[in-house]
Amino acid sequence: MAKIVVTPGMFSGVEAKVNWKTPIVTGAFSLLIIFAFGLFGKSGDVTFQISRTKDAWFVPNVIVSSAGFSLTLGLLMLAISGVSVWLTFKNSKTPVWLVLIYGLLGAVALLAWLAAGGVVPTAFILGQAIALAVPIILGALGGVMSERVGVVNIAIEGQLLTGAFMASVVGSLTHNLWIGLLVAMLTAALLSMALASLAVKYLVDQIIIGVLINALVIGITNFLYSEWLAGSGDTANFPGTFPIVKIPFLSEIPVIGPALFETRATVYLTFVLVPMVWFLLFRTKLGLRARSVGEHPMAADTVGINVARTRFWWVTSGGAIAGLGGAALTIGNVGAFGREMSGGLGFIALAVVILGRWQPFYVAASALLFGFAIILRIWANQVSPGIPTDFITMIPYLVTLVAVAGFAGKVRAPAASGQPYIKG
Amino acid sequence: MKLELRGITKRFGALVANENINITVEAGEIRSLLGENGAGKSTLMNVLYGLYQADEGQILLDGKVQNFKGPGDAMAAGIGMVHQHFMLIPVFTVAENVVLGNEPTNKIGALNLDEARKRVREISDRFGFNVDPDALVADLPVGVQQRVEIIKALSRNAQVLVLDEPTAVLTPQETDELMQIMRELAKNGTSIIFITHKLREVQAVADRITVIRLGKVVGEAKPTDSAETLATMMVGREVDLQVDKDAHKDGAVVLSVDSISVLDDRQQRAVDNVSFEVRAGEVLAIAGVQGNGQTELAEALLGLRPTTKGSGSIKLGDVNLIGHTVRRRLEEGIGYIPEDRKKDGLVAQFSIAENFMLNGSYSEPFAKGLNIDFAKRSEVSAKLIEDFDIRTPSAETLVGNLSGGNQQKVVVARELRRDVKLLIAAQPTRGVDVGSIEFIHERIIAERDDGRAIVLISTELDEVTALADRIAVMYRGRIVGVVDSSATREQLGKLMAGITE
Amino acid sequence: MSNPISKEVTETKSESLLREIMSGTPLRIALSAVLAFMVGAIFMAAFNQDVVDSYATFGSDPMYTLQTAWDTIVNGYTSLITGSIFNPNGGDAVSMFRPITETLRLGAPLILAGLGISLGFRVGLFNVGGTGQILMSLLGVTWVSTRLSMPFGIHLIVALLVGVALAAAWGGLVGLLKARTGAHEVIVTIMLNYVALYLYTWFLRQPNLLLEHGGGGTPKSDPPAVTAQLPGILGPSFNLHIGILIAFAAVVVYWWLMERSTIGFRFKMVGSNFHAAKAAGINIERTYIWALAVSAAFVGLAGVNQGLGQSGGLTASINGNIGFDAITVALLGGSRARGVLIAGLLFGAFKAGGPSMQLVGVSPEILGVVQALLVLFVAAPPLVRAIFRLPKKEVK
Numbered sequence A: 001m002a003k004i005v006v007t008p009g010m011f012s013g014v015e016a017k018v019n020w021k022t023p024i025v026t027g028a029f030s031l032l033i034i035f036a037f038g039l040f041g042k043s044g045d046v047t048f049q050i051s052r053t054k055d056a057w058f059v060p061n062v063i064v065s066s067a068g069f070s071l072t073l074g075l076l077m078l079a080i081s082g083v084s085v086w087l088t089f090k091n092s093k094t095p096v097w098l099v100l101i102y103g104l105l106g107a108v109a110l111l112a113w114l115a116a117g118g119v120v121p122t123a124f125i126l127g128q129a130i131a132l133a134v135p136i137i138l139g140a141l142g143g144v145m146s147e148r149v150g151v152v153n154i155a156i157e158g159q160l161l162t163g164a165f166m167a168s169v170v171g172s173l174t175h176n177l178w179i180g181l182l183v184a185m186l187t188a189a190l191l192s193m194a195l196a197s198l199a200v201k202y203l204v205d206q207i208i209i210g211v212l213i214n215a216l217v218i219g220i221t222n223f224l225y226s227e228w229l230a231g232s233g234d235t236a237n238f239p240g241t242f243p244i245v246k247i248p249f250l251s252e253i254p255v256i257g258p259a260l261f262e263t264r265a266t267v268y269l270t271f272v273l274v275p276m277v278w279f280l281l282f283r284t285k286l287g288l289r290a291r292s293v294g295e296h297p298m299a300a301d302t303v304g305i306n307v308a309r310t311r312f313w314w315v316t317s318g319g320a321i322a323g324l325g326g327a328a329l330t331i332g333n334v335g336a337f338g339r340e341m342s343g344g345l346g347f348i349a350l351a352v353v354i355l356g357r358w359q360p361f362y363v364a365a366s367a368l369l370f371g372f373a374i375i376l377r378i379w380a381n382q383v384s385p386g387i388p389t390d391f392i393t394m395i396p397y398l399v400t401l402v403a404v405a406g407f408a409g410k411v412r413a414p415a416a417s418g419q420p421y422i423k424g
Numbered sequence B: 001m002k003l004e005l006r007g008i009t010k011r012f013g014a015l016v017a018n019e020n021i022n023i024t025v026e027a028g029e030i031r032s033l034l035g036e037n038g039a040g041k042s043t044l045m046n047v048l049y050g051l052y053q054a055d056e057g058q059i060l061l062d063g064k065v066q067n068f069k070g071p072g073d074a075m076a077a078g079i080g081m082v083h084q085h086f087m088l089i090p091v092f093t094v095a096e097n098v099v100l101g102n103e104p105t106n107k108i109g110a111l112n113l114d115e116a117r118k119r120v121r122e123i124s125d126r127f128g129f130n131v132d133p134d135a136l137v138a139d140l141p142v143g144v145q146q147r148v149e150i151i152k153a154l155s156r157n158a159q160v161l162v163l164d165e166p167t168a169v170l171t172p173q174e175t176d177e178l179m180q181i182m183r184e185l186a187k188n189g190t191s192i193i194f195i196t197h198k199l200r201e202v203q204a205v206a207d208r209i210t211v212i213r214l215g216k217v218v219g220e221a222k223p224t225d226s227a228e229t230l231a232t233m234m235v236g237r238e239v240d241l242q243v244d245k246d247a248h249k250d251g252a253v254v255l256s257v258d259s260i261s262v263l264d265d266r267q268q269r270a271v272d273n274v275s276f277e278v279r280a281g282e283v284l285a286i287a288g289v290q291g292n293g294q295t296e297l298a299e300a301l302l303g304l305r306p307t308t309k310g311s312g313s314i315k316l317g318d319v320n321l322i323g324h325t326v327r328r329r330l331e332e333g334i335g336y337i338p339e340d341r342k343k344d345g346l347v348a349q350f351s352i353a354e355n356f357m358l359n360g361s362y363s364e365p366f367a368k369g370l371n372i373d374f375a376k377r378s379e380v381s382a383k384l385i386e387d388f389d390i391r392t393p394s395a396e397t398l399v400g401n402l403s404g405g406n407q408q409k410v411v412v413a414r415e416l417r418r419d420v421k422l423l424i425a426a427q428p429t430r431g432v433d434v435g436s437i438e439f440i441h442e443r444i445i446a447e448r449d450d451g452r453a454i455v456l457i458s459t460e461l462d463e464v465t466a467l468a469d470r471i472a473v474m475y476r477g478r479i480v481g482v483v484d485s486s487a488t489r490e491q492l493g494k495l496m497a498g499i500t501e
Numbered sequence C: 001m002s003n004p005i006s007k008e009v010t011e012t013k014s015e016s017l018l019r020e021i022m023s024g025t026p027l028r029i030a031l032s033a034v035l036a037f038m039v040g041a042i043f044m045a046a047f048n049q050d051v052v053d054s055y056a057t058f059g060s061d062p063m064y065t066l067q068t069a070w071d072t073i074v075n076g077y078t079s080l081i082t083g084s085i086f087n088p089n090g091g092d093a094v095s096m097f098r099p100i101t102e103t104l105r106l107g108a109p110l111i112l113a114g115l116g117i118s119l120g121f122r123v124g125l126f127n128v129g130g131t132g133q134i135l136m137s138l139l140g141v142t143w144v145s146t147r148l149s150m151p152f153g154i155h156l157i158v159a160l161l162v163g164v165a166l167a168a169a170w171g172g173l174v175g176l177l178k179a180r181t182g183a184h185e186v187i188v189t190i191m192l193n194y195v196a197l198y199l200y201t202w203f204l205r206q207p208n209l210l211l212e213h214g215g216g217g218t219p220k221s222d223p224p225a226v227t228a229q230l231p232g233i234l235g236p237s238f239n240l241h242i243g244i245l246i247a248f249a250a251v252v253v254y255w256w257l258m259e260r261s262t263i264g265f266r267f268k269m270v271g272s273n274f275h276a277a278k279a280a281g282i283n284i285e286r287t288y289i290w291a292l293a294v295s296a297a298f299v300g301l302a303g304v305n306q307g308l309g310q311s312g313g314l315t316a317s318i319n320g321n322i323g324f325d326a327i328t329v330a331l332l333g334g335s336r337a338r339g340v341l342i343a344g345l346l347f348g349a350f351k352a353g354g355p356s357m358q359l360v361g362v363s364p365e366i367l368g369v370v371q372a373l374l375v376l377f378v379a380a381p382p383l384v385r386a387i388f389r390l391p392k393k394e395v396k
Helices: A021-039 A066-089 A096-114 A122-148 A156-174 A177-201 A206-229 A256-260 A265-283 A285-295 A297-302 A307-334 A345-355 A360-383 A389-404 B041-048 B071-076 B094-099 B113-127 B142-155 B172-187 B199-205 B227-235 B294-302 B326-333 B341-345 B352-356 B374-387 B404-417 B434-449 B461-467 B489-496 C004-022 C026-047 C049-057 C062-084 C093-122 C130-147 C154-181 C185-205 C243-260 C262-272 C274-279 C284-308 C322-332 C337-359 C366-379 C381-388
Strands: A045-049 A062-065 A119-121 B003-012 B015-025 B030-034 B056-061 B064-066 B079-082 B160-164 B191-196 B208-213 B216-221 B253-263 B269-279 B282-287 B313-316 B334-337 B422-426 B453-457 B470-475 B478-484
Touching: A021 A066, A021 A096, A045 A066, A045 A096, A045 A122, A062 A066, A066 A096, A096 A360, A119 A122, A122 A156, A122 A177, A122 A256, A122 A265, A122 A285, A122 A307, A122 A345, A122 A360, A156 A177, A156 A206, A156 A307, A156 A345, A177 A206, A177 A307, A206 C026, A206 C322, A206 C366, A265 A285, A265 A307, A265 A360, A285 A297, A285 A307, A297 A307, A307 A345, A345 A360, A345 A389, A345 C185, A360 A389, A389 C154, A389 C185, B003 B041, B015 B030, B015 B041, B015 B056, B015 B191, B015 B216, B030 B041, B030 B172, B030 B199, B030 B227, B041 B079, B041 B160, B041 B191, B071 B079, B079 B142, B094 B113, B094 B142, B113 B142, B113 B172, B142 B160, B142 B172, B172 B191, B172 B199, B191 B199, B199 B227, B208 B227, B216 B227, B227 B489, B253 B294, B253 B453, B269 B282, B269 B294, B269 B453, B269 B478, B282 B434, B282 B461, B282 B489, B294 B326, B294 B334, B294 B422, B294 B453, B313 B326, B326 B334, B334 B404, B341 B404, B341 C274, B352 B374, B352 B404, B374 B404, B404 B434, B422 B434, B434 B453, B434 B461, B453 B461, B461 B489, B470 B489, B478 B489, C026 C049, C026 C062, C026 C366, C026 C381, C049 C062, C062 C093, C062 C337, C093 C130, C093 C243, C093 C262, C093 C284, C093 C322, C093 C337, C130 C154, C130 C185, C130 C284, C130 C322, C154 C185, C154 C284, C243 C262, C243 C284, C243 C337, C262 C274, C262 C284, C274 C284, C284 C322, C322 C337, C322 C366, C337 C366, C366 C381
Parallel strands: A045 A119, B030 B191, B030 B208, B079 B160, B160 B191, B282 B453, B282 B470, B334 B422, B422 B453
Antiparallel strands: A045 A062, B003 B015, B003 B056, B056 B064, B208 B216, B253 B269, B253 B313, B470 B478
8 A cells, every 4th residue: 555655765765975984983983892792801712623624634622812813803894994085085886896895804803702712613603694684695695586687576475485385395295305495485575476467467555465465374374283283293294305515625725614614415505505596696688687677677578678577587586585584494494384483684785785775696695694693692691691683683684774775885785676567 | 662551550458549530651751759748659659560560550661461479570561660768688789689589690590690680780871870880889979879870770671760859869960960860771671660749850850750649640741830839739629628717916936036947867868947036916828849848847847857067046936945854844834745656646545544644744734743633634634525525425535536636626626725826737637637627727827826836837728828927838847928917829739839930 | 677567457456355355245254264164074074083983984875974964064063153152052141141142252362363464454454463463462461460469450561561561562663663664564574573473482581570479480471460361251150351341442443443533544545555645745755653652552462362351371372373363354354343343343253253162072172274265265255266167346
């Protein structure tokens, strides 16, 4: 209802000129780390666990002073802010990769501060962050595919939940996880078709449809869970999980090995899908057409591209990928479906789409930020009780807010996002 | 390729956008379609390009009847179009834009951008366009963007090229370059349809001219015909407008505008250092072909659009309005009849009574404290409906359900109810039936006789000469001349074409 | 290059959609309800354990399966009514009339938050931030009701005001961000939901802030002081408290604001055609800020109702997903005062009737499906029209 006033780049600021937000914000954070974690940081050493003892290449643990190390990292971050200041003076933008490095340094400093006097299980944290990020990445990839053709997808949450449910149930009933995975993807794709046809053909407001699809999926899965799964959990909701597959050789690399190459099929699929979607979007004919539809549907129409059909199929395939993300929650992680188990990951994915600027690689990196925040919350409680973990968890949301409000200087949605195209 | 349009008619509901249009364009000819905005030129071209389907009539290419279901068919048949609003994706490169919809790919389905670049360079070199295939379109000046559009059409072997208002966004130099390109293309056998409302350009480049008005062909002309002839053909109006009015009495200066400039949405100077004065009891008409800065001027007077830094002043009485909000300006005594009543003047989902209080919700008689004074509102509404002869079952009827003429009367009634010092009336009778036109004209004159200052912005010459006491003609953002109401159509036509002797 | 042509069309289309939902014909709403309850019935029957068991004999005795299915549906919906309106088998008067009072009690927060979301819709803003605004309201309410001591009555009023003020500020912040940076309110409100959640949880963890006395790891506060709790209105036999009266009052205020006052008039003007509003001298940015603040204030009242309408300790989960349910309330109620009242009571009845459905062996979660479908059908007129082959309403 709500006449959503559709403007180009509705989910972002206007394309801003180079501004001083990046250097100011990064500078401020650098100083925060230098003082809070460095100069006034905790005493004691921190041990970064690099290799496991059985690894082929053994790298000894790195033991550093928490405060000193944080100080060093803080100074490095300050240096990056300096570069950003210089770039802004030259009226050019701070590149994303530099911001990513900055974020990484900040995360390591946070680890060093949290674990003062203790051990940082580096590979464990990275691995867990990735595992937690996988549903977010896949949900967000679905969101990217949808928004790139100009359809705002608020229903990622519902797609994840659908995928999680179907994977678990079908996986249990057929005793075949791959069939479960496939059905999860197909069902979520069907759900996307509903979104696409209502939004594209019937021109119902995309945001309203998304919210209602979420409500519907939550309703149906809750009902089926309590009426059916809760009673027959052993037959209908006990699929097991994909086995952990070690990739020989690669899994022996310190830190990265156990985190990246000793994991489940759903994670490996994610590693494949991120570059694949990127390639599809930015290097192929289909991708070029899809993006043109999302940027300027009328221009696409004038060169003979069928706008409605393009939107329909991209949104649908995006749904399939989000469904895979849902499956990763059940058969790729805990091994059973739980009530409302997506628990807001779909909304995080929505944020990640924006934070990652509608670009699969950046999207994956942004999802990792959330995954990292979630695992830190869990881990920090163990290693260093009394830490305000709520604030750590809050960080990614705040970063997204700042980004949406124009911090990144240029966060630009596909211009026709959210905008129905009416011909003639 | 020879193009024939035979008896093309296109309707949108009750509106007839094109009526029985016949045009023939020979191979290698530059045919100009001349007409005001809204005359139906763009609709006609969208029919030709397959974006719209004609209700009646045929399109023939080299004598063969065509049946276009979409732009793809039209392109395949050899028709290329450069749209008024460019159909380019700003975030794509030139090469990507040129090949979009017709992409070269390699074996695994990846884009072959080298091939795309080659296509761009080839055409660019052939016509000396000097376009970098790897530049982002968003970074290019509009003139170059237009060349990209032309390359896009030519790379699909267009033999009939339609240019829809191509110079609207160009600087004079870019315009000259475009004309050079058009001549070059025509020499190579491409047929060109050049749509415009700018007389100078038509005279400079066209081989033949077809004038369109209100969806119909009103005649053909030659580029050697005088600008005045063309202007009068273009803006003439069949209704005979006559308003009885007395000679105006000179009052005090109400509005004095001192050298203001205003930017349009593209950040280009739409109003360029304009100054004028309007006195009480006087109608100053701002005439000119549409798109010469009148819209922006009106918006700047009301405060919807800022004046540029370094602008002088807009004084209403003694108050300099620059920097004041729209609300303050309304309260100072400006009445505003916007050019596009549906967008800026009315809320279609609101009732007539509610529309009467759009800009009166802060004060009597519509507000009593924070409450809407429904009793007074009904009273006022009933009176306005009667006074302004608004044909409606009741004041609670939604404005969206009224006819254009009655909608406009709602706007006029609302603005004239308030005791304004200055009335800005932009295209007050556009899309309005004859009866309502007469009524609105009489009301405007009555307001003038009541001692108000009136700024009438109109592209209708007849309306201008019927109502105005003085006429200022705008051309390319400047006032090129101020004449009194006895000026002939020929004099006005010259000024509108930018000819100042 | 922007594309003015399709944008114009878009606006008029969404305007007509708005009008269509607002003026949702009674016939269409009735058909939507029939459809939603029918789909609910199918789910109910298909997954009921007795029905599933009868599949084994379906070949020999299909009537038995159908009979079981029918009974399930009838039992389910009957118990929904006896659990939410009137229970003829209750024995004493208290048991017989308790259901309707529960509907009122559970409907109150939905009405309150629904009014807030509706206000946003009328201004053309989609406030998905109900959850966050309720949590911020709870933050204020918890602090005043557990950490301050005041006399009866005053305590409640102060808690209410602080809660509403915090919620309004949280909403106004969204308006500010939208007005200043153009950030879309949907994303901003979703992010602020999470920020509010973790902020509230953090406060609840701090012993010197909101953590219950003698509390440990779980973020939970003391119960609100008796002086601050919403007093019951039908005596100790019923749980009904004055929250429902606050909701009724809010409906009247909303009605006055949107239908009778000049403020609401300007809100609607901006929501319907902001170009015209601008030309009429309305400050669009300021309107966005105020509209979202007022919208959040209504939602904040739902938070007050949640926090002070019970006597247990407060946790973040007490927001009870009302922020999202309120969207469905607003959509179903067509953003009108009366519609929101009815929709809120309907969904309140769904909540009240749940336990008695459980008793007859039907999962009340089915009502979530019915609720979502009902609103989906109402909000997507083309869908219902396609299903029932209704003619398209003429919109000029």
